[in-house]
Amino acid sequence: MPSKKEKVHELVLFAQINRQQSLSAAAQKLGISPSSASKQLTALEKKIGSRLFNRTTRKIVLTEVGQKVLQEAHAVEQAIQRIEHISEDSRSVVSGELTISCPNAQGRIFIAPLIAEFLQRYPMVTVNLQLEDRFVDMIAENVDLSIRVGYLPDSSLIARKLGDASWVLCASPDYLENATPLNNPADLLNHRCLIYRNSKTTMDTWTFQGDQGEESVTVSGPFTINDPSLLITAAIEGAGVLLIDKNLLGETINQGRLVPLLENYQAVGGLPTYVVYPEKEFIPAKTKAMVNFLLEKI
Numbered sequence: 271m272p273s274k275k276e277k278v279h280e281l282v283l284f285a286q287i288n289r290q291q292s293l294s295a296a297a298q299k300l301g302i303s304p305s306s307a308s309k310q311l312t313a314l315e316k317k318i319g320s321r322l323f324n325r326t327t328r329k330i331v332l333t334e335v336g337q338k339v340l341q342e343a344h345a346v347e348q349a350i351q352r353i354e355h356i357s358e359d360s361r362s363v364v365s366g367e368l369t370i371s372c373p374n375a376q377g378r379i380f381i382a383p384l385i386a387e388f389l390q391r392y393p394m395v396t397v398n399l400q401l402e403d404r405f406v407d408m409i410a411e412n413v414d415l416s417i418r419v420g421y422l423p424d425s426s427l428i429a430r431k432l433g434d435a436s437w438v439l440c441a442s443p444d445y446l447e448n449a450t451p452l453n454n455p456a457d458l459l460n461h462r463c464l465i466y467r468n469s470k471t472t473m474d475t476w477t478f479q480g481d482q483g484e485e486s487v488t489v490s491g492p493f494t495i496n497d498p499s500l501l502i503t504a505a506i507e508g509a510g511v512l513l514i515d516k517n518l519l520g521e522t523i524n525q526g527r528l529v530p531l532l533e534n535y536q537a538v539g540g541l542p543t544y545v546v547y548p549e550k551e552f553i554p555a556k557t558k559a560m561v562n563f564l565l566e567k568i
Contacts, residue, residue, distance in 0.1 A: 280314040282350065283307055284322060285343035291329055364559045365394035371408070372417040375498035375518050376543065377401040380568060381417065388563050395556050403468055403496050408548050414557050415547040422544060429544040430561055432568045435515040437537035440528040444508040452511070452531055455485040462510035463491035464501045476513050478535040513537060
């Protein structure tokens with residue numbers, strides 16, 4: 271049985287033999303041995319149930335059946351050439367639909383504002399941005415790349431780090447005006463806290479590093495939601511105290527809409543952010559372009 275390198279499409283071999291008028295020349299052209307070419311031609315003739323060539327000492331001549339098969343062989347050659355062009359284009363031309371999965375807050379704050387610039391740079395690409403706070407099955411759902419926050423489990427995905435979350439405790443001036451003093455993490459038990467919660471996780475244990483070591487507090491409050499951007503809105507409106515990735519706050523602290531708290535403590539639990547994409551032998555040019563663009567911009 272020929273090895274993988276020795277194996278070529280039998281109809282391509284057949285067409286090449288006719289073109290070269292020589293089995294050994296066709297074999298050389300295709301990069302296989304003459305013995306392998308002979309075996310594959312014999313197998314093709316056996317499969318069809320008829321000889322394809324009449325061989326003489328000087329030349330080979332197509333049989334009537336061979337003439338009909340040659341038309342189909344040419345169609346196969348053309349199809350293979352078209353497929354090779356498609357494959358080459360997918361690796362070199364930045365085009366096509368690019369599907370991105372991203373958590374809601376990161377998508378709104380980091381990714382969506384960059385899309386216009388990316389599309390201007392690569393006008394042959396269309397972007398389908400899916401905002402959802404879950405780990406999608408990228409292969410099953412045909413997702414090209416995903417933004418993921420947190421430590422990644424071992425997988426076949428390729429991960430490129432975009433940065434790290436830096437947590438900050440904050441509240442609005444209106445909330446603090448009527449609230450009890452907040453001098454250490456334990457004081458959070460006397461405050462309304464705004465909590466991120468989804469179907470799998472409730473982030474209600476807040477940990478801080480101080481002079482006396484780590485302190486953890488299980489907080490409670492009137493509002494939980496699975497959208498960090500809406501938690502920020504609630505905090506600005508005076509609904510309570512929020513522990514959030516500082517990168518998601520934009521200019522709210524500089525503008526005085528939110529005030530940082532417990533600044534003599536360091537919030538623990540900042541998580542890395544990655545762009546991930548499936549491991550493949552050939553990464554599409556559109557995927558490479560977006561990954562490099564995000565690494566450049568974020």
